[in-house]
Amino acid sequence: MSADEFTVIHDLFAPHATSEGARALRDDAAIFKASGTLVVTTDTIVEGVHFLGEDPIETVAMKALRVNVSDLVAKGARPVAALLNLVWSDARPATEIATFADSLGRDLKFFGVELVGGDTTSTPGPLTIAMTLFGEPLGARVPARGDAQVGEDVWLVGGEIGSAWLGLQLRRGEIGVARLREGRDEMQAQADSRRLAQSMPDYLKMPNEDFDAEAAWLMTAYLAPFVRPECAAIVSQFASASMDVSDGLVADAAKLAEASEVAVKVDINAVPFSIPAERWAFSGGDVRKLITGGDDYVVLFTAASELRGAIEAAEVGQALRLSRIGAVEPGRGVTVVDAKGQAMTIPDTGYSHKLGR
Amino acid sequence: MSADEFTVIHDLFAPHATSEGARALRDDAAIFKASGTLVVTTDTIVEGVHFLGEDPIETVAMKALRVNVSDLVAKGARPVAALLNLVWSDARPATEIATFADSLGRDLKFFGVELVGGDTTSTPGPLTIAMTLFGEPLGARVPARGDAQVGEDVWLVGGEIGSAWLGLQLRRGEIGVARLREGRDEMQAQADSRRLAQSMPDYLKMPNEDFDAEAAWLMTAYLAPFVRPECAAIVSQFASASMDVSDGLVADAAKLAEASEVAVKVDINAVPFSIPAERWAFSGGDVRKLITGGDDYVVLFTAASELRGAIEAAEVGQALRLSRIGAVEPGRGVTVVDAKGQAMTIPDTGYSHKLGR
Numbered sequence: 001m002s003a004d005e006f007t008v009i010h011d012l013f014a015p016h017a018t019s020e021g022a023r024a025l026r027d028d029a030a031i032f033k034a035s036g037t038l039v040v041t042t043d044t045i046v047e048g049v050h051f052l053g054e055d056p057i058e059t060v061a062m063k064a065l066r067v068n069v070s071d072l073v074a075k076g077a078r079p080v081a082a083l084l085n086l087v088w089s090d091a092r093p094a095t096e097i098a099t100f101a102d103s104l105g106r107d108l109k110f111f112g113v114e115l116v117g118g119d120t121t122s123t124p125g126p127l128t129i130a131m132t133l134f135g136e137p138l139g140a141r142v143p144a145r146g147d148a149q150v151g152e153d154v155w156l157v158g159g160e161i162g163s164a165w166l167g168l169q170l171r172r173g174e175i176g177v178a179r180l181r182e183g184r185d186e187m188q189a190q191a192d193s194r195r196l197a198q199s200m201p202d203y204l205k206m207p208n209e210d211f212d213a214e215a216a217w218l219m220t221a222y223l224a225p226f227v228r229p230e231c232a233a234i235v236s237q238f239a240s241a242s243m244d245v246s247d248g249l250v251a252d253a254a255k256l257a258e259a260s261e262v263a264v265k266v267d268i269n270a271v272p273f274s275i276p277a278e279r280w281a282f283s284g285g286d287v288r289k290l291i292t293g294g295d296d297y298v299v300l301f302t303a304a305s306e307l308r309g310a311i312e313a314a315e316v317g318q319a320l321r322l323s324r325i326g327a328v329e330p331g332r333g334v335t336v337v338d339a340k341g342q343a344m345t346i347p348d349t350g351y352s353h354k355l356g357r
Numbered sequence: 358m359s360a361d362e363f364t365v366i367h368d369l370f371a372p373h374a375t376s377e378g379a380r381a382l383r384d385d386a387a388i389f390k391a392s393g394t395l396v397v398t399t400d401t402i403v404e405g406v407h408f409l410g411e412d413p414i415e416t417v418a419m420k421a422l423r424v425n426v427s428d429l430v431a432k433g434a435r436p437v438a439a440l441l442n443l444v445w446s447d448a449r450p451a452t453e454i455a456t457f458a459d460s461l462g463r464d465l466k467f468f469g470v471e472l473v474g475g476d477t478t479s480t481p482g483p484l485t486i487a488m489t490l491f492g493e494p495l496g497a498r499v500p501a502r503g504d505a506q507v508g509e510d511v512w513l514v515g516g517e518i519g520s521a522w523l524g525l526q527l528r529r530g531e532i533g534v535a536r537l538r539e540g541r542d543e544m545q546a547q548a549d550s551r552r553l554a555q556s557m558p559d560y561l562k563m564p565n566e567d568f569d570a571e572a573a574w575l576m577t578a579y580l581a582p583f584v585r586p587e588c589a590a591i592v593s594q595f596a597s598a599s600m601d602v603s604d605g606l607v608a609d610a611a612k613l614a615e616a617s618e619v620a621v622k623v624d625i626n627a628v629p630f631s632i633p634a635e636r637w638a639f640s641g642g643d644v645r646k647l648i649t650g651g652d653d654y655v656v657l658f659t660a661a662s663e664l665r666g667a668i669e670a671a672e673v674g675q676a677l678r679l680s681r682i683g684a685v686e687p688g689r690g691v692t693v694v695d696a697k698g699q700a701m702t703i704p705d706t707g708y709s710h711k712l713g714r
Contacts, residue, residue: 026502124406128480
């Protein structure tokens with residue numbers, strides 16, 4: 001049974017909008033008290049373009065929020081408030097909206113973000129979600145893409161490269177779980193799987209019938225990117241240029257290089273891959289897929305080489321995978337070098353949406 | 358030929374984003390310097406839901422902006438900055454994006470709004486546009502829907518009720534131009550049409566082959582709502598409660614009444630209709646369609662009755678149609694009374710989106 005727009009807003013979303021300025025989502029505008037600099041970002045995700053129609057609605061909500069949190073974190077900002085434009089597909093059951101709202105509510109809480117407003121409407125097309133996030137910069141500077149200087153180091157922080165791409169292939173059935181097993185210690189993997197199977201919510205397990213911890217981890221990286229707000233502190237303390245990696249490491253490094261009018265050299269051996277991704281590449285997988293696939297949602301930044309010691313000494317958890325992956329050089333574009341220092345040929349520089357016919 | 362997302366942003370939208378904080382739309386976030394209170398609103402329009410697929414792309418851009426400007430104006434705020442989420446349909450030619458961007462650019466300029474950021478992506482579904490607007494309140498108070506008090510007057514300012522609904526019927530062919538002519542002075546109407554035909558942009562003339570000034574005016578009210586930023590001053594000076602009328606006068610008055618926990622009485626004779634709408638109603642049209650149809654985008658507000666003289670003395674242009682249309686009373690809900698003071702039966706209280714199946 002379809003649901004009424006005003007009932008949905010009042011019953012499902014208003015409980016997550018408790019600040020005074022949100023006016024319980026019953027007004028036409030939100031009131032936002034601001035002093036100083038706000039960092040504002042907005043990103044839209046579309047079913048069939050940014051997520052699969054069969055992805056769990058719980059993780060669709062998480063992805064809609066997290067792709068935006070990722071942009072703020074990469075600017076060294078703390079996310080504080082959000083607007084939601086929910087364009088619900090006529091083809092989807094209205095009962096899913098409650099699940100969406102619950103999951104979004106949990107994730108807003110997790111990231112300390114207050115829902116302050118939005119808009120709910122229907123579409124004959126695919127489910128479409130835009131979110132707009134407001135953040136407070138932790139430092140005085142908000143690094144741009146274009147602030148890299150020749151001689152600086154290039155860093156990644158926030159997680160792994162390529163896991164989300166592998167997860168998407170698993171979801172699509174392009175790569176099977178059997179392929180992941182090549183060369184691995186099955187005793188250990190099965191113990192891991194039993195442990196993880198108990199703690200993981202059900203919606204993250206399907207459609208992985210024969211539950212496998214590694215596959216579940218990779219698919220979760222695709223479904224609900226592991227965005228780490230702690231990275232904002234690293235960015236605000238040390239970064240010259242920074243941006244999040246969302247369209248593939250090579251493509252995004254190319255954007256940073258272009259905006260800064262420099263060249264970026266990346267050492268493939270220094271790029272943080274997950275254990276299954278590394279094993280997949282060593283057993284015949286094309287490592288270039290990992291660095292050109294998208295949806296990583298980690299932070300790429302540059303910093304003066306004099307800061308190298310301070311950055312390495314910064315207290316970041318292992319999960320953040322803080323890694324010095326290359327250098328800013330004179331010139332233009334991105335070069336990826338292999339273990340022998342040879343430039344690799346990269347056929348595909350990542351994802352750009354084609355618009356219209 | 359399809360267009361590349363980054364080229365579209367750089368070539369078509371960046372020229373309208375010249376503030377420092379917009380970073381020429383080449384960064385992942387916008388920097389927004391704010392001090393004090395910001396009023397923030399966001400609204401999405403979807404092809405086939407909020408506009409027709411055959412509506413000119415120029416007015417689709419204008420509507421996407423204006424429905425949001427309308428929300429800010431109704432809160433007594435001056436619009437200053439905008440974010441655009443453009444979700445372009447795969448079925449539409451990419452060449453239309455330039456026309457969309459040009460028209461949006463002109464309208465942003467007209468309303469004094471700076472584009473500071475956004476997002477462009479593709480969809481297999483209908484064209485979908487979300488805009489988020491930031492406004493600065495002109496006064497210390499930002500009136501809510503829920504601030505009406507028993508004994509106050511109910512006012513409308515900003516334009517006419519029902520013109521957009523009539524315009525939509527004309528666009529859809531539900532009402533023909535011949536029907537508009539009933540009872541009118543054809544000599545005058547033809548002179549008006551000749552004059553207007555010369556000044557009106559071509560995209561507003563179709564599909565009205567036999568060009569008629571009244572029909573064109575009504576259709577334009579639907580296509581590109583005549584939102585008047587001057588209304589914000591009236592709101593900020595005088596309004597207790599206020600909101601924009603977008604879902605139909607009766608439905609929106611009901612929302613104001615509900616949020617304020619009062620009843621609203623509307624005198625149908627005091628409601629500002631356009632000349633063709635009034636003639637249409639007098640010659641057999643159902644006036645209740647005019648007050649329940651949507652897309653008016655005028656401001657509904659309440660004000661203490663002691664302010665009546667000051668409001669009537671306020672210098673507002675005739676086009677703003679400042680009208681005292683009723684009173685706030687004890688009770689709940691909306692009553693519309695006719696010339697004899699009799700309550701009218703209103704069958705349909707306006708538009709609410711049904712979500713999902």
